[in-house]
Every structure is written in C-alpha cells, then in structure tokens.
Amino acid sequence: MLSGQLFPQKKNNSFRAHMKQPIVTSDMAKKIYSLLPKDNNQQIIIVCIGTDRSTGDSLGPLVGTKLLERGCKRFPVFGTLEKPVHAKNLEETLSSIQLNYDNPFIIGIDACLGRHSSVGYMTVSEGPVKPGAAVNKVLPDVGNIHITGIVNVNGFMEMMVLQNTRLSLVMDMADIISRAISRAARWLETEPEWLRKLNIAAIGDKY
Numbered sequence: 356m357l358s359g360q361l362f363p364q365k366k367n368n369s370f371r372a373h374m375k376q377p378i379v380t381s382d383m384a385k386k387i388y389s390l391l392p393k394d395n396n397q398q399i400i401i402v403c404i405g406t407d408r409s410t411g412d413s414l415g416p417l418v419g420t421k422l423l424e425r426g427c428k429r430f431p432v433f434g435t436l437e438k439p440v441h442a443k444n445l446e447e448t449l450s451s452i453q454l455n456y457d458n459p460f461i462i463g464i465d466a467c468l469g470r471h472s473s474v475g476y477m478t479v480s481e482g483p484v485k486p487g488a489a490v491n492k493v494l495p496d497v498g499n500i501h502i503t504g505i506v507n508v509n510g511f512m513e514m515m516v517l518q519n520t521r522l523s524l525v526m527d528m529a530d531i532i533s534r535a536i537s538r539a540a541r542w543l544e545t546e547p548e549w550l551r552k553l554n555i556a557a558i559g560d561k562y
Contacts, residue, residue: 463498
C-alpha cells in the first residue's frame with residue numbers, strides 16, 4: 356500500500372543496496388537471516404502489502420506470488436497477485452494472523468517512493484513498515500522487520516506516479532527480494548545449530 360521512505364530504525368542494523376549491485380541477492384539474504392528469530396517456536400510470517408491494480412504498488416503481491424512459486428513453505432505468505440493484502444483488508448489480515456499464530460514474527464514487505472537518485476534501492480531493517488504513509492493513509496504498522504523497494508519518485512500526484520511505474524523494475528526487484536527470502540529460509544532449515552550461532556559472515560556464499 357506504498358510506504359513512506361523513512362522509518363524508525365536502528366541505522367547500524369539496516370541493509371540498503373541498489374538492485375543492480377553485484378551479489379545483491381546474497382547480501383540481502385544474509386541480512387534477512389541475521390534478523391530472523393532462530394527459535395523454532397516462533398512462526399515467521401510474510402505479509403506482502405500492495406495491489407495488482409497499480410504497477411508501482413504491485414511489488415508486495417509480486418513478491419508473495421514469487422515466493423509461492425519458489426515453494427517457500429517454511430514461511431506462510433499473505434498477499435499475492437491473486438489474493439492481495441491492501442488498505443481494505445490489512446487490519447483484518449493482521450488480526451487473523453494474531454489469532455491463528457502464537458507470537459508470530461512478521462516480515463512486512465511494501466513498495467515506497469523516494470528521491471530520483473534512490474529509485475531501485477531496497478532496504479531491509481528492523482521495525483515495522485508503515486503502509487500508506489506515502490499517500491497520506493493511516494494504516495496499521497506491519498512487521499517486526501520490513502523489506503521495502505523504492506519503485507519511483509515521490510513529491511507530486513503519487514497515485515499517477517504509481518500507475519506510470521516501469522513494470523520491469525518492479526518485476527526485477529520482486530525477483531531479487533523473493534530469492535533472498537527463499538535463501539534465508541533454506542539457511543534456517545539446513546544450517547546446524549552450532550553454525551546458526553556464528554556470525555552471519557561465516558555462511559559466505561555457499562548457497
């Protein structure tokens with residue numbers, strides 16, 4: 356539902372990189388993995404926010420759809436092209452998650468607008484995403500951590516800007532984010548306990 360570009364976060368514990376940066380998928384996966392709870396008793400949930408009715412705002416649903424296509428079964432996914440999570444059903448979706456999962460750890464995913472020089476950048480950070488902030492909508496915060504991608508420029512007629520966002524940019528960004536999440540999920544499933552306790556750098560690029 357198009358988040359604002361700036362969020363309350365710990366500056367030293369954030370990841371920010373351009374989608375064209377070399378090995379960006381691997382670097383993003385490492386950051387995501389480092390922020391995830393390693394306690395198997397806490398279910399990790401992915402909430403992909405946005406709508407397929409707007410090109411720029413379709414980043415979230417595209418990520419959700421790609422995650423399902425990749426067979427990412429460890430993390431339940433809410434928000435796809437077929438069943439998007441948007442302004443009208445966001446609160447209901449979050450309530451359902453809290454009702455059906457005990458102490459869930461939520462990853463919020465959304466598109467955002469920013470400066471021209473920032474288009475194409477993606478962020479992974481602690482704290483919730485603030486859906487609707489860029490278009491002055493008051494919606495519930497989403498996530499223990501969040502992943503966002505800057506899809507276009509903010510400042511004037513944001514809804515028009517979203518409709519004129521390049522689909523190729525959004526598709527490529529969704530592919531990177533979904534691959535990074537899938538990789539982090541595999542690490543949780545396959546890495547032995549002793550390795551999980553090591554610094555994330557010890558993992559290297561083995562996947």
